[in-house]
Amino acid sequence: MQDESRAGALPAAEPAEVAGLERRGPAVAGGAASVRCQGLTRRFGDLTAVDGLTLEVREGELFALLGPNGAGKSTTVHMLTTVLRPTGGTAHVAGFDVLRQPREVRAQIGVVFQEPALDERLTARENLEVHAHLQGIRRAWVRETVDRALAWAELAARAGQTVRAFSGGMRRRLELARALMHGPRVLVLDEPTLGLDPQARRRLWEQVETLRRDGLTALVTTHYLPEAEACDRVAIVDRGRLLELGTPAELKRRVLGREGATLEEVFLALTGAPLRDEEAGPREQILSFHRKGGELTR
Numbered sequence: 001m002q003d004e005s006r007a008g009a010l011p012a013a014e015p016a017e018v019a020g021l022e023r024r025g026p027a028v029a030g031g032a033a034s035v036r037c038q039g040l041t042r043r044f045g046d047l048t049a050v051d052g053l054t055l056e057v058r059e060g061e062l063f064a065l066l067g068p069n070g071a072g073k074s075t076t077v078h079m080l081t082t083v084l085r086p087t088g089g090t091a092h093v094a095g096f097d098v099l100r101q102p103r104e105v106r107a108q109i110g111v112v113f114q115e116p117a118l119d120e121r122l123t124a125r126e127n128l129e130v131h132a133h134l135q136g137i138r139r140a141w142v143r144e145t146v147d148r149a150l151a152w153a154e155l156a157a158r159a160g161q162t163v164r165a166f167s168g169g170m171r172r173r174l175e176l177a178r179a180l181m182h183g184p185r186v187l188v189l190d191e192p193t194l195g196l197d198p199q200a201r202r203r204l205w206e207q208v209e210t211l212r213r214d215g216l217t218a219l220v221t222t223h224y225l226p227e228a229e230a231c232d233r234v235a236i237v238d239r240g241r242l243l244e245l246g247t248p249a250e251l252k253r254r255v256l257g258r259e260g261a262t263l264e265e266v267f268l269a270l271t272g273a274p275l276r277d278e279e280a281g282p283r284e285q286i287l288s289f290h291r292k293g294g295e296l297t298r
Ligand SMILES: Nc1ncnc2c1ncn2[C@@H]1O[C@H](COP(=O)(O)OP(=O)(O)OP(=O)(O)O)[C@@H](O)[C@H]1O
Pocket: 044, 047, 048, 049, 067, 068, 069, 070, 071, 072, 073, 074, 075, 076, 114, 191, 281
């Protein structure tokens, strides 16, 4: 269910609402669904990348889609964020239908895609300004909105530098702040810590935790087990299918009969295959190769 005052239009973020942050708190008490997929399916020719996915992410929840490379996580994110049309089933974000109400969905959702999406030739401030205009934030509010986003990302001192000079951690923080500028209710992060060193990874994760405490709903795709362990609930997916869904403790109890196990063991028991980093695709391998001085320096 959505707050009526925010429904129906591209966001007109008010200064008090921007950059993440003080506002919010669940719009609906009692864990209403922020994201609802019903039989969600996406085919690419003969390949079914997402195969009848049915799940709900509750308001204010930190929810992980956990699965190996190629499981269909990014495809799911692309459908939820209206980038890709489902070939079957339905999906709703904050009560809006991704197919019939894409504009409303985009107003309610903030996204950090797996692929870096900053313009390296622009400064941090310019990157945010472009996005503010694209998001329909009123001209009179752009300056304050961008200032707050930069401060939130702890990049105010670097606002005038081109992104080319930024480390992987800084880029990710900037992308996260950008995703929040229009005051979305739901944040979707597709492998947000991919290619980051442990310190940058931890920092980003702390920011996600803070946002969650502020009432934001967060859906995170990952194949890093410690990140999934930190989530309220985890959906384990493989080959486009949902295998199990529950809190980490529930999954371990249900699948293995003991809570002392790891999610890796749960995955292994479900699929007979480990959830390995070695299965990383070429991009992950390239990113690993280019890691330097602790952070990604591409
Ligand atoms: N545009 C596309 N055209 C054809 N096949 C695609 C396309 N996008 C994804 N796929 C295929 O769909 C399957 C699911 O891919 P997807 O990227 O959603 O998985 P993932 O779980 O996000 O993995 P990764 O972490 O590697 O991105 C893979 O087999 C992939 O090759």
